[in-house]
Amino acid sequence: MTMVFLNKEIRDGDNPDLTEERKTATFDTNKMAEVIYGSEKLARRRREISQAVSLIPELADSKPLPFLSRNEKILESTRKVTALNEHLPRLINMNDEDEAWHIHSEVIGFEGNPLALHHSLFIPPLVIQGSDEQHEKWLGRAKRREIIGCYAQTELGHGSNIRKLETTATYSLSTQEFILHTPTINALKWWPGALGKSSNHAVVVASLIIKEQNYGPHLFMVQIRDEQSHEPLPGIAVGDIGPKMAFNGADNGFLGFNNFRIPRGNLLNRHCNVEVDGTYVRPPHDKMNYAGMIRVRSRMAAEQGTFMAQALTIAVRYSAVRRQGFLENKSQEVKVLDYQTQQHRLFPAIARSYAFIFCGFETIQKYETLQNEMNSGNVSLMADLHALTSGIKSVVTYQTGEGIEQARMACGGHGYSMASYISEIYGCAIGGCTYEGENMVMLLQLARYLVKSVELAMRGKPGDLGPMVAYLAYPDIKVDLVTGPEAYVKMFQHISKRQSIKATEKFHRKMESGVSRDEAWNQCAVELTRASRLHTRLYIIETFIRRVDSIEDLSIKMVLTDLMNLHLNYELLDVASYALEDGFMSSTQMGFIKNQLYSSLEKIRPNAVSLVDSFQFSDLQLRSNLLNFLFQVLGRRDGHVYQNLFEWAKSSPLNQTEVLPSVTQYLKPMMEKAKL
Numbered sequence: 066m067t068m069v070f071l072n073k074e075i076r077d078g079d080n081p082d083l084t085e086e087r088k089t090a091t092f093d094t095n096k097m098a099e100v101i102y103g104s105e106k107l108a109r110r111r112r113e114i115s116q117a118v119s120l121i122p123e124l125a126d127s128k129p130l131p132f133l134s135r136n137e138k139i140l141e142s143t144r145k146v147t148a149l150n151e152h153l154p155r156l157i158n159m160n161d162e163d164e165a166w167h168i169h170s171e172v173i174g175f176e177g178n179p180l181a182l183h184h185s186l187f188i189p190p191l192v193i194q195g196s197d198e199q200h201e202k203w204l205g206r207a208k209r210r211e212i213i214g215c216y217a218q219t220e221l222g223h224g225s226n227i228r229k230l231e232t233t234a235t236y237s238l239s240t241q242e243f244i245l246h247t248p249t250i251n252a253l254k255w256w257p258g259a260l261g262k263s264s265n266h267a268v269v270v271a272s273l274i275i276k277e278q279n280y281g282p283h284l285f286m287v288q289i290r291d292e293q294s295h296e297p298l299p300g301i302a303v304g305d306i307g308p309k310m311a312f313n314g315a316d317n318g319f320l321g322f323n324n325f326r327i328p329r330g331n332l333l334n335r336h337c338n339v340e341v342d343g344t345y346v347r348p349p350h351d352k353m354n355y356a357g358m359i360r361v362r363s364r365m366a367a368e369q370g371t372f373m374a375q376a377l378t379i380a381v382r383y384s385a386v387r388r389q390g391f392l393e394n395k396s397q398e399v400k401v402l403d404y405q406t407q408q409h410r411l412f413p414a415i416a417r418s419y420a421f422i423f424c425g426f427e428t429i430q431k432y433e434t435l436q437n438e439m440n441s442g443n444v445s446l447m448a449d450l451h452a453l454t455s456g457i458k459s460v461v462t463y464q465t466g467e468g469i470e471q472a473r474m475a476c477g478g479h480g481y482s483m484a485s486y487i488s489e490i491y492g493c494a495i496g497g498c499t500y501e502g503e504n505m506v507m508l509l510q511l512a513r514y515l516v517k518s519v520e521l522a523m524r525g526k527p528g529d530l531g532p533m534v535a536y537l538a539y540p541d542i543k544v545d546l547v548t549g550p551e552a553y554v555k556m557f558q559h560i561s562k563r564q565s566i567k568a569t570e571k572f573h574r575k576m577e578s579g580v581s582r583d584e585a586w587n588q589c590a591v592e593l594t595r596a597s598r599l600h601t602r603l604y605i606i607e608t609f610i611r612r613v614d615s616i617e618d619l620s621i622k623m624v625l626t627d628l629m630n631l632h633l634n635y636e637l638l639d640v641a642s643y644a645l646e647d648g649f650m651s652s653t654q655m656g657f658i659k660n661q662l663y664s665s666l667e668k669i670r671p672n673a674v675s676l677v678d679s680f681q682f683s684d685l686q687l688r689s690n691l692l693n694f695l696f697q698v699l700g701r702r703d704g705h706v707y708q709n710l711f712e713w714a715k716s717s718p719l720n721q722t723e724v725l726p727s728v729t730q731y732l733k734p735m736m737e738k739a740k741l
């Protein structure tokens with residue numbers, strides 16, 4: 066099996082319809098991959114990792130995953146992740162999180178695995194919140210996978226409102242221990258990934274109580290299972306929460322404590338502390354304990370963009386080999402990718418995938434700056450990044466869900482089959498609307514920041530506005546969209562600014578009319594979330610433009626400019642009513658945007674397959690590999706869809722016998738009875 070992804074690579078035996086598409090590309094997909102992943106080296110490393118994985122048979126799925134029961138899925142994902150563990154040091158740079166993410170996604174797919182959260186949610190809070198001494202004690206063991214961990218914050222009764230978490234960690238002055246307790250059923254930890262059956266350690270978030278005073282949520286390192294027997298330790302109740310919409314290769318779990326004691330040194334205390342005599346040492350920022358969540362959210366734009374890109378790779382390749390119906394030439398049916406409706410369904414989502422990945426890289430860099438600043442005691446960037454990542458997390462997860470669902474529909478009936486793999490991608494990605502902060506809740510967090518910024522602008526203090534919101538004080542000057550991207554940005558700024566101001570004014574009016582602040586906020590909440598979405602979409606547009614501006618290779622710049630123009634017109638059209646409402650946009654401009662959008666679709670068409678090829682997902686990653694089984698078939702790089710769909714169906718366990726017990730036990734007796 067060849068795993069090399071050369072541009073316009075023509076391989077003997079590939080579906081000629083896909084080969085034809087690759088020949089029309091105006092750019093080199095390897096060069097594009099460098100832009101997507103950040104450098105020649107990073108893109109090459111991904112290819113090398115894919116290649117290496119493809120040569121290790123034990124890392125391939127041993128059975129088609131959609132046909133497995135939940136227990137079998139967990140067993141299979143555990144087999145693969147432990148086999149992978151043996152190879153990891155040879156295959157990746159163990160300190161490179163992106164390489165780790167990539168290789169796990171190759172080997173595991175979207176189903177999840179019992180170590181799914183170990184690297185993304187257990188080790189990071191330990192790094193961020195743990196002291197050097199605590200790193201010494203646990204970090205090495207965690208990195209070597211001597212222990213397996215998870216992040217246990219959410220409870221049965223509370224997830225969004227962390228301040229109301231009911232699990233308590235009460236400091237015992239006499240024994241210098243914390244006593245962890247679950248006072249009610251509602252207080253059971255509920256949802257943490259890998260908690261149910263796999264982890265033997267957890268970073269537990271509990272309300273810290275000292276001398277009957279509640280200091281709010283804090284993070285504790287807790288051993289929950291015996292390292293030898295893997296039995297829960299006395300005082301701990303733990304288990305799996307049952308099957309989910311997707312991600313069923315992971316064991317999301319519940320956890321309860323019955324006056325379970327841990328040493329004082331298990332409070333993660335890099336930024337705060339409880340001294341022996343019970344004195345509480347405050348962190349430099351009230352929400353320091355939430356820093357880990359900012360980190361995860363900052364990574365979500367790139368992650369989700371990649372999820373959507375995988376679904377689109379499947380849908381676009383399939384659309385280039387699927388022929389149905391006629392255009393002018395009645396002697397041959399057309400590729401469905403030639404229909405304008407199909408292009409309109411898929412191409413704006415391709416543009417969003419690129420936009421999210423570009424935006425994601427900027428956000429991750431911003432987080433890294435924050436992390437460095439926090440380490441030297443400067444927390445001034447936290448509020449801005451919390452607001453930004455709250456918005457980005459919400460907008461990208463929602464739009465990714467939309468994009469993946471459109472990809473599924475674009476594959477017609479076969480998109481609905483699990484052979485497409487799109488439902489698994491969707492199920493995993495859409496969880497992002499909920500996990501790491503429910504989207505509405507996070508949009509309202511950003512809205513707090515926007516309202517405060519508008520208030521500053523209203524008070525005539527535009528100089529106090531941060532760079533991300535400086536536009537809230539800009540004057541309204543009409544723009545001519547023909548002049549290019551900057552004019553689109555200005556139009557978007559006007560729309561976003563106007564909505565933020567409108568929502569703030571409404572909020573103020575409500576309060577002036579005597580409604581309490583909280584109630585007024587709730588009565589304006591829909592308008593506030595709209596402001597947050599617009600602000601975030603504007604930010605994503607700006608990062609897209611910045612990235613395209615920075616590109617030197619002309620052929621890449623040209624195709625990305627087409628994609629960016631498509632994005633600008635699609636996004637602006639989607640929110641045009643806001644600008645038509647106050648006459649800032651004319652109906653002529655609206656017509657212009659539509660025409661630009663349709664012409665962008667035509668420009669993208671010859672490059673569509675190569676734009677998705679450029680993500681360089683291996684067939685294994687898309688579950689299209691042929692190594693042992695035919696798991697997913699629609700997105701195959703070689704485009705041979707139909708015969709593999711048939712093979713896939715034949716491998717269904719239902720087809721291993723001609724007459725099922727359902728027939729002998731029920732249908733046959735029913736039919737026999739009817740004959741009497």
Ligand SMILES: CCCCCCCCCCCCCC(=O)SCCNC(=O)CCNC(=O)[C@H](O)C(C)(C)COP(=O)(O)OP(=O)(O)OC[C@H]1O[C@@H](n2cnc3c(N)ncnc32)[C@H](O)[C@@H]1OP(=O)(O)O
Pocket residue numbers: 169170174175176181186216218219224225226227228258352355356358359447448451493499500501502503506510513514
């Ligand atoms: C390839 C396949 C791979 C598969 C991958 C799939 C993996 C799946 C993995 C799944 C993994 C899933 C893993 C999981 O899901 S882990 C669980 C994640 N849980 C959450 O995200 C919970 C969401 N809730 C919260 O974060 C808090 O409760 C919020 C923030 C909503 C309110 O909180 P609180 O009630 O305490 O605050 P307040 O509203 O009174 O606001 C007060 C002030 O505080 C400021 N503030 C708030 N927060 C921050 C902050 N962080 N930095 C700086 N500032 C912050 C805020 O701006 C405000 O400022 P001001 O306005 O007053 O000035």
Ligand SMILES: Cc1cc2nc3c(=O)[nH]c(=O)nc-3n(C[C@H](O)[C@H](O)[C@H](O)COP(=O)(O)OP(=O)(O)OC[C@H]3O[C@@H](n4cnc5c(N)ncnc54)[C@H](O)[C@@H]3O)c2cc1C
Pocket residue numbers: 182186216217218219222223224225226255256257258312317496499500501502503504505506509
């Ligand atoms: C796949 C998956 C993996 C997860 N992994 C983990 C994990 O590893 N560790 C962990 O600790 N947790 C995990 N979680 C839990 C997750 O973080 C929470 O479910 C999430 O934060 C949402 O909280 P909730 O369930 O309490 O939702 P709720 O807050 O109950 O949401 C229900 C509805 O109420 C609305 N709502 C709530 N509060 C407000 C408000 N203030 N204003 C307006 N509307 C509001 C929401 O918008 C939503 O529509 C996971 C969840 C999922 C789905």
